[in-house]
Amino acid sequence: MAALKHLNLILFVGLLGAAAQPALSPDARFVIRAAQANLAEVQMSAWAKDHALSDEVRAFAGKVLDDHTRLADELRILAVKENATLIADLDPKDAAEIDREKTLEPNLLDRAYMREVMKWHLREADAFRREIDTGKDPGLRTWAAQMLPKIQAHIKEGEDTERAIGMEVAIK
Numbered sequence: 001m002a003a004l005k006h007l008n009l010i011l012f013v014g015l016l017g018a019a020a021q022p023a024l025s026p027d028a029r030f031v032i033r034a035a036q037a038n039l040a041e042v043q044m045s046a047w048a049k050d051h052a053l054s055d056e057v058r059a060f061a062g063k064v065l066d067d068h069t070r071l072a073d074e075l076r077i078l079a080v081k082e083n084a085t086l087i088a089d090l091d092p093k094d095a096a097e098i099d100r101e102k103t104l105e106p107n108l109l110d111r112a113y114m115r116e117v118m119k120w121h122l123r124e125a126d127a128f129r130r131e132i133d134t135g136k137d138p139g140l141r142t143w144a145a146q147m148l149p150k151i152q153a154h155i156k157e158g159e160d161t162e163r164a165i166g167m168e169v170a171i172k
Contacts, residue, residue, distance in 0.1 A: 027137045028084035030144075034127060035075040035086045040094035041120055042068045047102060048113040056164040057110040060157060064117060067150065078140065094120075110165055118158045125151045 024032070041064060048061035079086050090098070101112050128151060131144040159169045 024084060025082065025136065027131070027135050027140050028079075028082040030127065030131045030135065031075060031078045031082050031084050031140070032086060034124070035072065035079065036089075036091055037094070037120060037124055037127075038068050038071050038075060040090050040098065041117060041124075042072060043090065044094075044098050044101065044113065044117060044120075047098065048109065048117075051106065052110050052113060053106050054110050054165050056161050057113060060161040061113065061117075063157065064154060067154070071147070074143070078143065082137070082140070111167055114158060114162050114165070114167060118155065118162070121151060121155050121158060125155065 045061040045065040045068065049058055049065055052058045052061060076086065089095075097116055101109060101116065104112055125148065128144045128148045132141055132148065135141040135144065162169050
């Protein structure tokens, strides 16, 4: 019986805490999701930069790593402006994919990295387009509009890298 009272108290306190926290705006949720996805791209690209076999993939991973490290700094600033607390952990699906790629034979890593990082960049471009179209914060919308061409450039560079290592590039 005491355990049940303790559980009820924990649930009640948890509900009070949840009620006291303001709901996040869609703009804040965008910043949080973008930062979490960005973290995955940084970690995956750091691994690929050090372990890929082809010079082209190592160079692309290095560029993505550099650009997304700078993006992480910008997202931290935006999170403060949006009253959003960034999540320090990877999305579990992204973490699992990174762990899986770390177990691949070196001859499979280049293609797997390119396939995954391109998928992430395409999702990122869609999220930034949505923010540009529907975001409420004009400053954040302007920032997203400035970032979208950089994301699109990564997609183009990624396609070029895929071709350079003999991958078939899907028309998007």
